[in-house]
Amino acid sequence: MTELTHDELTNTDMLDGDPSIGELELEDRASLRRVAGLSTELADVTEVEYRQLRLERVVLVGVWTEGTPAQSEASLAELARLAETAGSEVLEGLVQRRMRPDPATYIGSGKVRELRDIVVATGADTVICDGELSPSQLRQLEEKVKVKVIDRTALILDIFAQHARSKEGKAQVELAQLQYLIPRLRGWGAALSRQGSGGNGGVGLRGPGETKLETDRRRINKRVSKLRREIAAMDTIRETKRGRRVANEVPSVAIVGYTNAGKSSLLNALTGAGVLVEDALFATLDPTTRRAATADGRTYTLTDTVGFVRHLPHQLVDAFRSTLEEAANADLLVHVVDGSDPAPEDQVNAVREVLNEITRRRTDPLPPELLVINKADAADELALARLRHVMPGSIQISARTGTGVRELVETITDRLPRPEVVVEVVIPYARGELVSKTHADGEILEEEHLPDGTRLRARVRPELAAALQQFVTDGSRA
Numbered sequence: 034m035t036e037l038t039h040d041e042l043t044n045t046d047m048l049d050g051d052p053s054i055g056e057l058e059l060e061d062r063a064s065l066r067r068v069a070g071l072s073t074e075l076a077d078v079t080e081v082e083y084r085q086l087r088l089e090r091v092v093l094v095g096v097w098t099e100g101t102p103a104q105s106e107a108s109l110a111e112l113a114r115l116a117e118t119a120g121s122e123v124l125e126g127l128v129q130r131r132m133r134p135d136p137a138t139y140i141g142s143g144k145v146r147e148l149r150d151i152v153v154a155t156g157a158d159t160v161i162c163d164g165e166l167s168p169s170q171l172r173q174l175e176e177k178v179k180v181k182v183i184d185r186t187a188l189i190l191d192i193f194a195q196h197a198r199s200k201e202g203k204a205q206v207e208l209a210q211l212q213y214l215i216p217r218l219r220g221w222g223a224a225l226s227r228q229g230s231g232g233n234g235g236v237g238l239r240g241p242g243e244t245k246l247e248t249d250r251r252r253i254n255k256r257v258s259k260l261r262r263e264i265a266a267m268d269t270i271r272e273t274k275r276g277r278r279v280a281n282e283v284p285s286v287a288i289v290g291y292t293n294a295g296k297s298s299l300l301n302a303l304t305g306a307g308v309l310v311e312d313a314l315f316a317t318l319d320p321t322t323r324r325a326a327t328a329d330g331r332t333y334t335l336t337d338t339v340g341f342v343r344h345l346p347h348q349l350v351d352a353f354r355s356t357l358e359e360a361a362n363a364d365l366l367v368h369v370v371d372g373s374d375p376a377p378e379d380q381v382n383a384v385r386e387v388l389n390e391i392t393r394r395r396t397d398p399l400p401p402e403l404l405v406i407n408k409a410d411a412a413d414e415l416a417l418a419r420l421r422h423v424m425p426g427s428i429q430i431s432a433r434t435g436t437g438v439r440e441l442v443e444t445i446t447d448r449l450p451r452p453e454v455v456v457e458v459v460i461p462y463a464r465g466e467l468v469s470k471t472h473a474d475g476e477i478l479e480e481e482h483l484p485d486g487t488r489l490r491a492r493v494r495p496e497l498a499a500a501l502q503q504f505v506t507d508g509s510r511a
């Protein structure tokens with residue numbers, strides 16, 4: 034790869050014709066900043082050759098409109114991780130400081146020329162923009178840099194397409210991809226041939242991609258309706274299962290959080306579920322529900338679900354709505370945060386934004402939230418102390434080493450909704466099954482073995498209280 038000097042990257046095209054740009058720092062406005070340390074170029078030649086068969090070589094480009102320099106670099110670093118997760122090799126990352134993206138080409142027209150030079154110099158075949166671009170922005174930029182241009186939304190959709198396993202997950206991702214494609218059917222891609230890879234147009238275009246792009250809008254709309262029906266049907270099945278749990282009043286806990294925060298690791302640590310854990314973004318797309326029990330024997334369910342990301346494409350939020358709503362209907366949200374991340378608050382805000390979007394259309398408030406700072410083993414002490422301060426009530430754990438997990442279990446136990454009826458009964462030894470049931474579904478306050486049976490004082494649900502009615506002794510209170 035040809036090294037470009039800082040000057041070559043920054044000296045052209047001072048103002049980019051943006052009238053509001055005068056408000057920016059002089060230094061920033063001229064710069065198309067290079068973000069260091071993003072390159073994932075491989076050193077080993079044989080591996081390079083092997084990977085080039087299937088990987089794109091990409092240049093990332095972002096427009097930095099707000100926030101600190103660190104935030105803008107973190108955003109591009111995240112884009113790099115997303116690109117790698119999708120299977121691309123990141124050659125270069127560039128950020129332009131601007132008040133807003135250029136309406137025609139996303140980055141300013143002068144920067145487009147620089148970008149073209151970098152693409153040529155690095156031999157990249159794809160440019161990935163750190164935002165959602167309009168169809169015409171994509172088209173115009175593509176015409177100018179003469180390689181494939183995709184945006185962050187297409188990239189995330191691509192990862193979801195690669196990771197979807199279940200029938201429902203695949204349908205949800207395809208729906209999201211088609212919704213993304215519909216407004217882009219005309220024009221975008223015309224500049225370049227995207228043919229010939231059999232539904233695998235490379236990063237950003239896998240899944241329904243190429244062949245369906247050629248079909249007409251009507252066929253795509255029909256497919257969208259069909260997918261919606263299928264998803265609704267699968268949703269009904271899940272609703273039924275969930276309904277059964279609700280009817281049994283089994284309390285539910287949903288594990289939510291930013292992608293790669295350690296949600297699946299936590300589910301595994303709490304239940305030994307053996308769910309896939311991977312140092313990759315969006316490893317989990319399908320919700321997994323496991324039963325767990327409190328120390329006093331009450332059962333509850335724990336559900337691991339798809340991770341969130343800043344600006345999660347709205348097409349995905351829409352397609353995954355039913356899955357996400359399940360989390361929003363839980364009795365408790367365990368919100369897992371990566372404590373070793375440089376900016377955990379940004380992750381927390383991004384997750385809350387998505388949750389709010391899911392619940393925007395309904396009246397029920399979100400369930401109570403328990404913040405869990407994970408990866409304490411990998412975070413430095415100062416950062417953890419700061420998080421304790423800014424996130425009071427949060428619990429710090431390591432799903433990897435087990436530190437803090439016991440305290441977390443105790444806190445979850447405390448926060449679960451409690452059965453409301455207190456009964457005092459003496460259950461004859463012949464009816465041992467009722468004792469077991471009270472242990473499983475209720476909360477035992479006292480237990481004593483008497484000559485004529487087991488005396489229990491317990492908190493139980495009304496139905497169980499009714500079943501126990503015949504064994505009630507004097508001390509009972511409703």
Ligand SMILES: Nc1nc2c(ncn2[C@@H]2O[C@H](COP(=O)(O)OP(=O)(O)OP(=O)(O)O)[C@@H](O)[C@H]2O)c(=O)[nH]1
Nearest residue numbers: 293294295296297298311312315316317340432433
């Ligand atoms: N150091 C450290 N790493 C952890 C810890 N918990 C999880 N990880 C690592 O973080 C990465 C992501 O873990 P996952 O459990 O797959 O994260 P997730 O939140 O389910 O991720 P997605 O499903 O992709 O959204 C894996 O490489 C884990 O090994 C922890 O407590 N400490």
Ligand SMILES: [Mg+2]
Nearest residue numbers: 296297316317
């Ligand atoms: Mg996961």
